[in-house]
Amino acid sequence: MLFPSEMSKITILTYKNNSEKLIKKLHESGLMEIDRVKNEIVQEGRIHPDAGILAGYQLRLERIIEILKNYRKRKKGIKNLLSKKIEKKKVKSRSLKEKIGEAEKILEEIEKKVLDGEKRLDEIEERIEFLKAEIEKLEYLSLFNIYVEWIGKSKYTIIKFGISTDLSELKNKNFDFYYRKIGDKKEEKWAVLIVAHSSLENEINKIKNFEEIFIDGRGLARDLMKEKKEEIKKYMEEKKEIKNNLAEIYRKRKMELLAIKEEIEIEKEGKEIYRNFGETNYTFLIEGWCLTENSERVRKIVEEATDRENAIFIKKAKRNPDGAPIHLKNPKWAKPFETFLELFAIPKYNEINPTVFLGITFVIFFSVMLGDAGYGMVIFILSLIAYLKFKESEFIKSWSFLGIWLGLGNIITGFLFNSFFGDFISRFIYGDPEKMIYTVKIFGFSLPIDAIHNPVLILSIALVFGLIHLNLGFILGIYQNIIRRHIKNIFAEQIPWFMLEIGGGMLIGDALLELWTLESFTKMIAIILTIIGLIALFKKNGPLGFFEITGFLGDWLSYARLLALGLATAGMALAFNVVGELLPDIIPYVGVVLMPVLLVVAHFANLLIQSLGAGIHSLRLQYVEFFNRFYEGGGKKFIPFQIRRKYTEEIK
Template sequence: MLFPAPVKKVSFIVHQSYLDKVITSLHESGLMQIIDITREDSKLLNEIENCEPSEETNECIAYENRLKNLIGILKTYKISKSGLKALLSPTVIEKKPVKKKKLSTLYREIDSLLRHIEKKILSLDGNIQKLKSEIDDINEDLQNISYLLNFDFDISYLGDSEYVITKAGITSEPEMVSREIESLDGIAGYVQIGKRKEKKWCIVGACHVSKKDKLELIWQRHINDIYLPSMTGKPLQVYKALQKQRDKLTKEMKKLKKEMNELSAEYMHELLVKLEEIQIERVRREISSSFGKTSATYVIEGWVLERDSNTLKSLLEKVTDEKIAISTSSPSSNPDNPPTYLDIPPWMEPFKTILALFSIPKYNEISPVPFLVIWFPLLFGIMLGDAGYGIVILLISLLAKFKLGSISPFIRSWSLVGILFGFWAVLFGFLFNSFFGDFVPRFIYGDENALLYHLDFLGYSIPLDALHKPLIVLVIALLIGLVHLNLGFVLAMCQNYRRGETKKIFKEQIPWFLLQIGGGALVGKALLHIWDLSLPMFIVSSIFAAIGLIALFVNNKAMGFFELTGFVGDWLSYARLLALGLATSGMALAFNIIAQLMPEIVPYIGIVLLFVILIFAHLANLLIQSLGAAIHSLRLQYVEFFNRFYEGGGKEFTPFRVRRKYTEEIVEGGR
């Protein structure tokens, strides 16, 4: 688990008569990641041909596209749960049992299904889109006509006639425009249609056609045209007629949509099943393009987990009647660049996703996932640092795990992250004397200066009052930072030892340990006056610090200074553990004070406001501070911690396997 699982490179040659059986077995077993030989720098390329995809691939793609098109249409009409209902009661996908079948049989089944519904769905959707376009046009016309509702004229007059040109538009300068139209011996009228800062006026103007060019110029300079349909009648009459027409079209569209809702409910799952089946067949036929080919055989290469190599060999020998030549070899990091498989338990998968946001480790590199499991939630808990907020997170996560976990694997796995977040937030909240800020001392004890509790543990008094004694928390934060950073150095040592690079241990890691021990002892005596050093200890500390500094500058030359200041900067970054914790407690305390003052400021209603402020203010604080704590905790992992030992840049092991979401293959007589 500390390092990626070992893999083997496997190559085999199989006769063309067994190719389909081999591909199906590899796909169903999911044991092997297939390499595209055409992209490999392999000697085989000089002796073999590139293999083209199966001729049936294009036919599979054609069926797949038709199915996807129908599914895409029906999805827009599918009635789905939303909001809280979708969260608390998500739809469970029922897998349909399917039998192994020939591709020709699958074609016939898809053709039968499409013959029954394809034309109908496309026709209904086309009609709905046409109606929607007509309704949108009517809505635009209604908007334009609404500007003219206060005018009393037939809208058919708008435009050019034998003697008069009439135009309508929107302007912000009605009086000036009216004067300009009247100067053309025309007439104009306007009404206000905008309010407040958006004051606009609708203006209608007319003049003799001989002045058309001048009227057009006025319109271009000051007015936005109103475009209206070719209808006859006064604005109000036309407006009502259009509304009636829109209502009729809307009713017709609702009827068609209801029909599409029914089709979606009846056929969506079957379409998804057929799509999954044809995609599986298409993938099996496309994969041959990654093979090499001779006149009678195929050459296939890939990666297999070392623990599965014998299983793969037995499987291939079985399906080919042992008429196959197989060879396996251990990878070299260069040029093979083997894939990375992180062998972790399922409950760690969310932390693998978090690591993938940065980068997957290389094949011969330490996996930080087990350390993320500990340090990411732990540092989050310190930075949130409130037991009340931690309990809320813990309860929500437990509810998600036990109520929704059986339905959604995603919720089940990620709820564990929330549980760990909540656990550490509760622990450090009680340690740092924060439960919704000072809620308990202020509202229950009646003394805001009181502690949550008092306990003597190993000679120390807890809880620590972080708000009034922040220096103690700062020291704890910096000590945690030192532990975290030095864990990174230890992991770097393990990594170098595994790679056989022991010289790097003495050059890159041990000098840092010596420098920290020696330099820390000297700084504690000379600058901080924390302790006294005896002469032997002073000499040893000086030697350690000198060795560390000399090694640092020998290895990095002039950049050694920046390496030193960079390490100090990384260490001081852990002061954010104090800063964010104080921000959480400080904001919570402020909300408690405001809520406590409400009954005095607003009698009677103030009691209600007290509870409203407490609930919503603390909820907002929880959301904001949790987001900040998660981001900063992640930053400490990605930058400060990973900088000590981790590079990343690996490629994840992706075996050639069947991925089923809507189907479950069965065999005759059972599953």
């Protein structure tokens, strides 16, 4: 748990005639990650010939499914975002030939219908767009109440219709024209009808700011508009019918399509893995990784699949890295925090897995920064409802589980810091904004702590949290260096800081802050510790050691954000309560109704904004301040060669 799971390197050499059975068994077990063999002694592997055939069926099935998905009946609201539990289709273990046969049969039955339907919908859409454009032209022409067939050239006359953005040039010409304004104030446009002798055609063609419109048909524009609208209506009905047919196909054949596609993908993955092998004329060489705890299971699978016609070598990876992939083994409660770790980087094989520490401190920092019991209850209740009601959705389940922890943390810190929707209880229930929610003494300490009126104490707590967090990073760094056998690094990277913190802290508390008075012997020890710490620091970093000290102080003071965000939450909540209290006096009668609405909306907005800030800043303290003490990251995730089924369940 403290380090990534132990991995073992596996090398398998076997005859080619054993390959298909071995690959199938390894694929089913999902215990081994198969790497590409890079060895000059053997040739590079080639993809199995069946992989290309399977890829073709996969693409055809994907295309049909993607088309049909566009026409499925969608659920509205939040239900559309939540994944429903999938009832897997039970499939028998069968040969590749049988699976391809089923895929071909399904495609033969529906592929043409779906593709023809999609093609017809595209044609209809194109036709409707054309008709709409024609209707727009006819709308402009209908302003003049003339027949469409009149537009054009005859022996003696020419009639042209179009759009103009400037009438000044037309007014200066020696022919008749009629116009109607069609633009708005921002864009001046006119529908223009030009009537002239045919001899003036060239002059008309030279007119600027005139875009001629061509319309086909006979009769009045308004009559043609009706015809085209009726035509659109018919196309829309046909479009609806085709969409309903496609939606019905998807409803009836959805699981069948998804199941056979999944089976084809599994077979394709099994055939494509051949390219990772090394090969000779008669043998295959397979290399990869598995969890050390599973190495003997892999050996047994190989022995059974090849009838012992193999040579298998298993070597446990060293912590001083062999390039092993990373598998993180965390407690169930810490699983949601793996996402935050992956956002930064997963650890290298010889690095500490900080997920548990990240999870605990993230919850603490978030709870201090938000620090309101009322907001915590909202987060807790909503998260608990989501966890219980939408447990089929892994995404919702994971994040709601995290929300439960954050909600509980905020309930605790909120009551510690005298904040329940700000001063809601004190102001509206007790009738005295200065009164504490409760009063209790524990080991001589009075609780709760009023964060608004006693910010210095909260700042002190925040800095103590910061010092603990930073030193936890140093301790983890020491342990990591011990495992790596980098003992010298401990005395260059971690020990100097402990000396400076102890020695420097004692001297500053004595001389500057006057918190205590050191005896001469104790002061001498503090001076020695400080000097040794500085020498070690400057020896490693040279003159830049000075910036290491200022950097550390900056990182430590960065934890003051715990106070800043906590005060921001409490201050905003208090301000909303004050406004809510004054509202009935400012707006008689109506204010009484508005007050609860204002408080609900304002507190909910404050909850969202401050939660976002608390989350971002809590992560920042992990990524910048904490990880900077010991963590680098950059590992490669362990991805086993494994059958992953979402829509099918194989029965023997």
